[in-house]
Amino acid sequence: MNYPPARTVGVVEDVAGIAVPDPYRWLEEETPEVRAWQREQAALATSVIFDGVDVDAVRDLVLAYDAGSRPALPRYAAGLWFRASGSGVVASRLPYGEGREVLSLDEGVLSWLAPSPDGQVLAAGICDDGSEHNTIRLVEVGSGRPLDGPVQVLHSAWAGGVSWLPDSSGFYFFALTGSPEEFQQAVFVHRLGTGTALEPVPVGTSKEYTLIQASTSWEVASHRVGSPIPVAVRRPGQEWRPFITDCPGTIAGHIVGDHYLAVTDVGAPRGRVVAIALDDPDDWTELVPEGDTVLRSLTPVGDRLYLSEFDQVFARVRILDRAGTMVGEVPLPARGALSAPFFPLTGLAVGNPAPCFVFAFSTLTSSWGVYSHRPGGDLETLAAPSVTLDATIGEGRAIAPDGVAVPYHVVSGGSTGAPVLVSAYGAANVPLLPAYQPDLAAFVAAGGTLVQAYPRGGGEFGRDWWLAAHRERKHVRDADLVAVAEHLIATGLAAPDRLALTGGSDGGLMCGVAATTRPDLWRAVLPRAPLLDLIGGTRDPYLDFVIRKAWGDPDDPEDVRRFLRLSPYELIRPGVFPAVYLQAGATDPRCRPWHARKFAARLQAAQEGEAPILVHVFENAGHGAATGHDVAVEQDTEWLAFLIRSLGLRI
Template identity: 75%
Template sequence: MTLPYPPARTVEVVEDVAGVRVPDPYRWLEPETPEVRRWQRRQAELAASVVYDGQDPAAVRDLIRAYDSGSRPALPRYAAGRWFRAVTPPGGTAPVVVVADRPYGEGRTVADLAVLGTGRGPAVLSWLAPSPDGRVLALGVCTDGSEHNTIRLVEVDTGRPLGGAPEQVLHSAWTGGVSWRPDSGGFSFFALTGPPEEFEQAVFTHRLGPPGETVVEPVPVPAGSREYTLVQFSPDGRWAVAAHRVGSPIPVAVRDLSEPGAAWRPFVTRCAGTVAGHVVGDRYVAVTDVGAPRGRVVAIPLDAADPDDPSGWTELVPEGDTVLRSLTPVGEHLYLSEFDRTFARVRIIDRAGAVTGEVPLPGRGALAAPFFALTALATGLPADDFVFAFSTLTSSWGVYRHRPGESGPQTLAAPAVTLDAEVVEGRALAADGVEVPYHVVRPAGVDPALPAPTLISAYGAANVPLLPQYQPDLAAFVAAGGVLVQAYLRGGGEFGGDWYRAAHRERRHVRDSDLVAVAEHLIAQGVTAADRLALTGGSDGGLMCGIAVTTRPELWRAVLPRAPLLDLIGGTRDPYLDFVIRKAWADPDDPEEVRRLLRMSPYELVRPGVFPAVYLQAGAADPRCRPWHARKFAARLQAAQQGREPVLLHVFDDAGHGAATPHDVAVEQDAEWLAFLIGTLGLRGAVSRPGPT
């Protein structure tokens, strides 16, 4: 196929990175100039025309919407006897926040995002946090898809917007928005201190007015750290703890608020692992992988003389066969979330660590959980209920409530969608002999003895677990006749600290070899064939896709990177990505490390050759993997393609990294992505609808 790609000139730019000279022929595609925007728009028009050739766009959108129904759990938040939740009215473009006496009661509207939003695009609710006394509602509002959000304050009884809210911009919702003080007199939050592109942040404290006051909170964090920080308060208001690091949090500082004028003092500061928990009495009770790769629960006295010494920690729950992930305070109990071969398990423990029960879950699946461990700590003050969302690979999210002592959970909102498909577990043998697990989701009617059109979805990075949960876009792919394989590669958080570290920094290549092992195993087993196999991944998973298409192009029929990171060398010029790259890949000030980055950077790996069909999707407002990653990679790959398959690029306006993309834009993104797979893999298309739950 010869396509009329928009012309992409090259420039004589050579970057010097720690003394290593790196040519960058498409550097001109980085800035947001009128020329770049015209080129980007023409690429999007071409992509849409190719993707929908021979298909009905409206039918594909309808399929996406059908499997999107009930797919995004909006857990209600409790405060002072009332429940707060976000809903989008029928036909509405922005959500409203409702307060009710029951978790999903009809209630009344407290805040309308269509009114609170002030940007050019639809308003998206990034987070909500009612004050402990239930009188004030704090909201994070994003209006451009970027995840950058500002705080709005609303009086709950009247719905009246309150003046004096902090003016600082929050880079994301990764610290949960705001942390209310137990007396409801104010809150702490983590926000930018300057323009977003500079990526400088600090902890702030805000006191409600009049007069309102916002000041920087002098939390002692490691010098030069760009990591995120979340302030946690004890229910009695005595203690404040600062949890630091988004992927592997530690309680880096503590403050005794009962002592007037007492300053923050360092707490756990010399820990390379994770210590993620909550203040329980006068101790910090946490899940840790220190001395236990699969996790154990420990208690650290807040007045410990040497909190960095693990020998002074009290072990409450020892390491076992499951992977311990997080704790949620519920009254006098703690609900312990675990992974049992990726599937969710929840046990209940008391303050001494004794197991008092287990929550019977609705099936073999996953609890809804934040992307990063730090965000999971933003639970607010303990409630008397454990409210959770649960789904499986074949059924959408339901919401449930459990109380200590009850035999089983109460259904608050039943799943809306069920796939007519089966789930099978499998394992591939990696090059070093390690077994790499995966799940196969096969739609009814597909003969397992014949190679099927198959999509591998994987991630394998940042200690983030890929879970056996419902994802509407992947469910729509299965409904269209495709076989989904969800692969659990090393580098992720599914199997504990050793699994994560096995593909971290200098061992990042292990993730990519695991992926190849899964793909080759599926072909050898007859599940699929190379001319029927596709791959997708987002963000760091988009980088995985870029490596796969440039190093093993013959293995794939199609590759679909989404919101991708593709230029590791260019990323070091971006303050946010420089922070990420230094933490997860290499030191860009070291020449040898730079050379290693070059061997892992898809943009640098492009050489003339025959490539499979490629569809790159990015967001114009993405603050993490900026759209120039996809633009530069697409231009270089289009020029290098010696085969007949298309290399397509669509950068969507008003879209970011995903968390704050307006729903209608997300539907358009998913529909085009799915249409590309339907056409490329020859699926039966947009004819299937969800079955009854």
């Protein structure tokens, strides 16, 4: 391959007393030289990937299965349902009924929406560059008249957007206090017609996310995005007081009367439901004990509680009364998954109490539908799935080096000897769900077989499964992945010359480790929006926050040595590597595009084989959540074309 030249520099970083050479440090900068190099790499990637491939046919396939993308759930307030529709927000009397446009978007992506409890004002988060950074727009529902709102920028939608006060006079929100690059955030309160002020929630100097939950009697500050706890409480108008401040586990719940009803893994790795008295943090009552399923979230609906859980990764929803007694179960359409935020904290932003439980549901072979259920009633289909994949679902288990069985699902169109794509994540207590993903469905429709693996580190099987590949045990995730790949080859489901791997974000790091440490296993590796340089990540305030949580202490020499053994950029040595296609977003605030640039440059220089090492940084694309639809389609088209080219598929 005739790659755009990438010079090296003699930079050596001192990290906790350890000298770390960084020959491609210059690619971290956003200079004209770097942008030109990035454009040349993108042009090369496109020319190589689409050589001999029918671009229009691939795009048509992507669009056909993208039709099953997750629908936006409507939000309820004062007899109205608000939902994203086209390029705006519509309000109607029924969840998906004909309605009136309340907010029109000429440009930008809707990150979230939150109507006031009285239905008079709509708050919405708007992102205009794919980055997830969004600003709050306020409109008067009756007239569509814009209202003055806060000027602060929200780093993402992870804290739920805004939390309205019950009297609709204003709302709390969590936003940046400076530039996005500084990654300093705080809680603010905005009162309609008055203005915005900092809200002094006692959470110290932590960069962790905080979401305020408000009722007429209590306000609760839930703190920590991945394992939230009710860190502070108060009566409205009174001072905040610390509540549960020293707890390594998760306590994720809602205010119900004078109690905080929550799912917790404290004393129960698979979860239990408790009621905590809001006037006494030591007064806990167990409502639902730990069982065989993994409890995930709780949603109050009237005088009932809808308890979402995982039964061997498949969704189950039980209905409880306020005392925790089971009074029913939601008859789900099939064995599949409910739509849910990545992190428990975001799931606490349920908005105004709705008269029914509204949820999105899909399977590995059928796209997202939207359903509602009322206590004592039947399941109602609000929006039916639009795509059904002609494939079967199987399952298997691979045995990791320490004897633990690592499960996976197989989605196959029935072709014998079809190329196999492994998709996995295994990090941050985030569950990889048995749910519909348009890009993966398009790969199966193109003749491939999908293996969705569940290595340790994810949230599929409870707290112990997560912690088994957390911080100093991060390497366990990589060993689990190798065990799955070797098992697929040993059982004849896959062959090394037709086996590919993909993953995003921390899953992109997993891909980088796999490509550099076991290149013999893979024909192609496709990291998306990847984290690839752990040492460099410690210089980024956001990633420094993530690395300290999930990996270790960059100020500890032993932890730094461990980083060096697990950081893909540092693992590159001259050798023969599989085909690699790195896809990144120019405005990604989480895994900045320089990760893909530096890794690609170093791997291109180290490649002694003939397989291409390609990188494409897409403009106006971020980490995925706020990337515009047209850009996402182009990303998926190139990603799928690379697989088609690398694995010899024909469409």
